Amino acid sequence: MPNPLASLYPQHLATVRERADRALALGGFDHLLVAAGTPLRKFLDDQDYPFVVSPHFKHWVPLIDAPGSWVIHTPGNKPKLVFVQPHDYWHVVPEAPRGYWVEHFDIVIVRSFAEAVAQLPAGHCAVLAAASPGIDGVTANNPQLVLDYLHWHRSYKTPYELALMREASRIGTRAHRAAEAAFRAGESEFAIHLAYLAAARQIDAELPYASIVALNEHGAVLHYTHFDRVPPAHNHSFLIDAGASAAGYASDITRTYAAPQAAEFQALIDSVDAAQQGFVAQVRPGQNYAELHVHAHHVLAGVLREHGFLHMSAESAVESGVTGAFFPHGLGHPIGLQVHDVAGFQQNERGGTISRPDGHPYLRMTRMLEPGMAVTIEPGLYFIEMLLAELRDKPFASDIDWARVERFRQYGGIRIEDDVVCTSGAPENLTRDAFAAG
Template structure:
């Protein structure tokens, strides 16, 4: 029986071979050597940091954890994978999965602490390679024009890539459901994290980014990085921002839940942020400027704050006076793929830089949407004292209902994040609903 994912992967490789051939020919290269990378040692120690392979290496292989390995791509020839797999009784040597891509490469096993020799011709070498190593190879190290072209080739996803992101989403959502259930049973942050990892079937070193598990006020720390080992006395709220990686492709999902001791003002705001998100997803289609979509998020957030009497002025005033930016300082979302914050989000297809607007410096995606892009949509609403205190002390402070803000503060914040494919005329949400 034919594996549909294998067929999609073969199509993905066909496209990659064509894309690389056209790009290398245009730039005058006979080939490119791609380094997977190597884990870094902690300073003054013999232990390595967690490792993730270089994105363009993963684009061909889907292998996120292969170290010291090299892929040589020469148009017209079978790509050669120099698989670092030395004899070793301390560690299990690297091996390859039975996947369609392995049928399309020549595999050379051995020890490749240094790169393999290159054939005659003009080559580039890309990845975490120093100038001396590239010089010894006689290759150009990380040429900017080549990297920009290859990055652009990752912006629009193949059917295979979309399928992988979809599978990563399903695994991640299993984790989110388990995390929710653990929280509602009275678990501490560490227990919630362990429940997530178990249900999503991954170890902590394999998650695509450090899971954010914030109970109560910790949910208002945007990249909260700790896990309390004891549950709080009152379970008001839980924010989980956590993903999964499948064949190198990432899911990035956030959910917020109210606990049994949440203030009555909090659950309706979760529903309100979720509704904002669905309105924004419904507006997605090719040609939409993502920066404009981000501004629409602030308009909708302002209306929500006024509706729930957190803001006492008008929605227009809340946006104009920066009130919504204090309640949501991050961008609406970003490109998603091999990297969680995938490449080329702030650069147009022609290479022109597209910096974020001055008033929204955290926005990671500033280009127009195109069919094939996968983006995150993640509106939020937070009580962050260092951002709200200046409002309280300024002239716009009278537009904020500080009594409501104080009631919300112990809950931290709300973020709802899904992963969305831009299709030829609309959007497809790749994130399944929680059961």
């Protein structure tokens, strides 16, 4: 059966080359040099941290294990891949490039990082590479004009990219099902995490971010990555925020589950889930993402009122900052080559910044939604003692049912997250589609 990506990649590459041509013209550059990157050495050791390829590099080629390699683009010429395949008996040597995309590149295989650098052209070059670790023989300049242009246009996903993001969602939802089953079986956080990895068939270093696997009150720690090895005496709730990768493209999925005896918590989950689907439905052209985030606060204030936590109006709860204690993070972020993808605040292709709304310091996107953009929608409600303590001495404290809040602290919190593509019409929900496909 032919690889469906084979028919999508040529147009993707043409789009990437066209964007590169325009970016280079802005700065008067002759060549674009894109480094895959090199591993970072552990301090006082002879071992490296797991290699993470540059997002700029994997935008051109579906290679995530090519340290020291380069993509060279010169307008008007066929792009060139300088691929490092070292002589090495200590480690597994990367296989020579093959597959649906190789015919579109001139490929040169070298045996060392230094030999790869020797292949780089002279002239006025835009060099996209990490500053640390440095690369001997070449200086990364990362021209801001070039980066701003490329990052802005990277917001608009090609059909090839969306195909890979759908695959990342399929892998992620398969693993989420395995994690839920492990929770239902009474496993520890660590065992649930292992079940997730086994179902995803990816190791930790291959996932787009460190998985959050939180039982009970641990769900109130927004970036909980501790992994208790022993199951709790009583399971009340389970929050998992975990994704998967496909050729370097990310999925980012969160689900929250209640134990069978926790009917009150399940009812709250159901209300947050309904609210979340309402926010997803608004991922349409012309929707201001920051305004959608503020709207989410008003809707979640209504959920808190409905379930007896608040006795104040939704407007008062938002204006006074009460909802910020229960929902202290942003509604979501761009997603693609990186789980928190670039240009979420960018004003236009020349740069600039669109500020966050006052009182919402953790929002990760302020752009207007347009067709081709992919974002997450991840509202949450949490019972975080540190934040709730700040409300106890406020004038409106009497409008909060503290006894009910205290009873729900055992559940930690709720977050429900989907990856959603803005189209010219109804949004495409990559996550729900993948769950529905089985």
